[in-house]
Amino acid sequence: MGPDAIRVEDLWKRFRIPHERRNTILEGLAAILGGRPLSYEELWALRGVSFSLGEGESLGIIGPNGSGKSTLLKIMARILRPDRGRVEVRGKIAPILELGVGFHPDLTVRENVLVYGSIMGLRSSEIKGRMGSILRFAGLERFEDARLKNLSSGMQMRLGFSVAIETDPDIFLVDEALAVGDAEFQAKCLDKFKQFRAEGRTIVLVSHALGLIREFCDKGLLLIDGGVAAFGDAGAVVEEYARRLRGG
Amino acid sequence: MPMPPYWELVRALTIKDFKLRYRNSALGFAWSLLNPLAMMAILTIVFSTLLRSGIENFPLFLLPALLAWRFFSIGTSMALWSVVGNAPLVSKVYFPRWLLILSSNLANLLGSSLEFLALLPLMALLGMRPSPSALLLPLILALEFLLIFAISLPLSALNVYYRDVYQVWDIALQAGFFLTPIFYSADLIPGKYRGLYMLNPMARIVQCARKILYLGIPPEPADLGIPLLGALILLALGAIAFSRLEPRFAEEV
Numbered sequence: 001m002g003p004d005a006i007r008v009e010d011l012w013k014r015f016r017i018p019h020e021r022r023n024t025i026l027e028g029l030a031a032i033l034g035g036r037p038l039s040y041e042e043l044w045a046l047r048g049v050s051f052s053l054g055e056g057e058s059l060g061i062i063g064p065n066g067s068g069k070s071t072l073l074k075i076m077a078r079i080l081r082p083d084r085g086r087v088e089v090r091g092k093i094a095p096i097l098e099l100g101v102g103f104h105p106d107l108t109v110r111e112n113v114l115v116y117g118s119i120m121g122l123r124s125s126e127i128k129g130r131m132g133s134i135l136r137f138a139g140l141e142r143f144e145d146a147r148l149k150n151l152s153s154g155m156q157m158r159l160g161f162s163v164a165i166e167t168d169p170d171i172f173l174v175d176e177a178l179a180v181g182d183a184e185f186q187a188k189c190l191d192k193f194k195q196f197r198a199e200g201r202t203i204v205l206v207s208h209a210l211g212l213i214r215e216f217c218d219k220g221l222l223l224i225d226g227g228v229a230a231f232g233d234a235g236a237v238v239e240e241y242a243r244r245l246r247g248g
Numbered sequence: 249m250p251m252p253p254y255w256e257l258v259r260a261l262t263i264k265d266f267k268l269r270y271r272n273s274a275l276g277f278a279w280s281l282l283n284p285l286a287m288m289a290i291l292t293i294v295f296s297t298l299l300r301s302g303i304e305n306f307p308l309f310l311l312p313a314l315l316a317w318r319f320f321s322i323g324t325s326m327a328l329w330s331v332v333g334n335a336p337l338v339s340k341v342y343f344p345r346w347l348l349i350l351s352s353n354l355a356n357l358l359g360s361s362l363e364f365l366a367l368l369p370l371m372a373l374l375g376m377r378p379s380p381s382a383l384l385l386p387l388i389l390a391l392e393f394l395l396i397f398a399i400s401l402p403l404s405a406l407n408v409y410y411r412d413v414y415q416v417w418d419i420a421l422q423a424g425f426f427l428t429p430i431f432y433s434a435d436l437i438p439g440k441y442r443g444l445y446m447l448n449p450m451a452r453i454v455q456c457a458r459k460i461l462y463l464g465i466p467p468e469p470a471d472l473g474i475p476l477l478g479a480l481i482l483l484a485l486g487a488i489a490f491s492r493l494e495p496r497f498a499e500e501v
Binding site for chain 2 (some may be wrong): 081102106122
């Protein structure tokens with residue numbers, strides 16, 4: 001087995017949910033003058049998560065709603081910053097989160113692909129060279145000049161997938177993104193992922209589809225209330241989750 | 249891991265901002281010429297015909313200063329939205345966030361440069377004295393760009409947390425329009441207030457634009473040095489504020 005692709009050490013993440021909405025300077029000033037300090041509800045989304053994943057391994061993250069799966073993924077993608085702990089990643093990451101990969105609704109499909117590709121570190125000549133295959137995989141050849149906001153959510157998701165795949169990442173982080181696509185597209189994506197696995201790329205999937213995780217992933221991570229309840233062989237972790245769901 | 253070529257990203261984001269700025273109006277770029285021309289007409293009628301300020305060739309006195317001010321006011325108020333307006337990017341993918349502000353400012357630099365270029369023939373027509381000092385315009389725009397960037401950093405970051413920052417900045421810009429020698433000469437400011445008045449870095453920058461394009465004389469070292477110093481101080485403060493506020497952008501946009 002190669003070196004670690006991802007190493008997560010003692011990750012803690014807190015969200016602050018204010019008791020009252022105070023989004024403006026005026027509200028802030030009024031509250032300070034009125035002697036009402038801003039109070040928060042603290043929510044610890046992650047409580048000391050640690051694990052590591054070897055290069056070329058695939059990991060399935062499972063757990064109930066609100067257990068911290070998406071937060072963990074976003075921290076690995078550097079979108080959120082943890083309050084404590086650290087993440088080390090070797091290689092280029094492509095996150096595919098729920099509802100897209102980072103598109104601008106007012107830009108056309110083509111312009112979005114150019115912006116996204118450059119975020120992922122590609123040169124514009126490289127992106128233009130891959131434009132055809134990106135549009136083809138997404139089935140959007142005829143929509144190159146359509147603005148993104150005029151596409152259906154399924155179309156946007158397909159485009160997100162295609163463009164992320166074509167930017168040659170070493171690591172995929174996928175959050176329930178498959179759920180939006182139709183059966184045909186899902187099958188197409190799974191084929192791609194199998195190909196990437198064979199090529200030795202690292203994949204992290206967040207999903208409620210336990211069958212998919214068991215079939216597709218080497219390792220599983222069960223998150224409950226922001227902590228690691230189980231980590232190891234995917235089949236065993238899925239089994240552990242199923243046992244807990246049964247109340248065993 | 250090799251660093252991605254971020255200048256490609258800056259270029260793509262700048263083009264995006266530039267396109268979006270002109271896409272949402274049918275006349276596009278024409279509006280950004282019509283606006284200063286209309287302002288010039290109005291201010292000329294008020295200060296040259298009605299109030300008789302006695303300034304020789306008032307339209308030409310006004311235009312360089314007005315364009316320099318537009319560069320500043322549009323640049324900062326566009327960049328103020330550069331994080332919030334890119335929420336779909338910020339919440340979905342990582343890249344250094346300050347590149348959003350830089351790109352917004354660059355798109356504005358492009359727009360303002362085109363405004364200057366498009367209105368130079370008009371200035372020549374109005375009797376601009378051809379002088380080698382006019383060649384200093386890029387230097388002055390570069391200095392102003394630095395100031396705009398320094399101010400845009402904290403503004404865009406604060407706007408993530410407080411959604412009325414733009415209202416406050418709008419008032420500040422209105423005050424700035426009157427506290428900067430755009431439609432009058434700084435010589436009118438009484439001596440005891442002059443030192444305070446000239447602390448406004450835009451006051452000197454606007455005067456520089458006027459000197460090189462209207463008076464046909466080069467700016468003095470202090471005209472460039474003092475705004476440069478101010479811009480660098482603001483840049484240091486702005487960068488500190490931005491890096492403090494940046495970690496929670498994705499949670500708040």
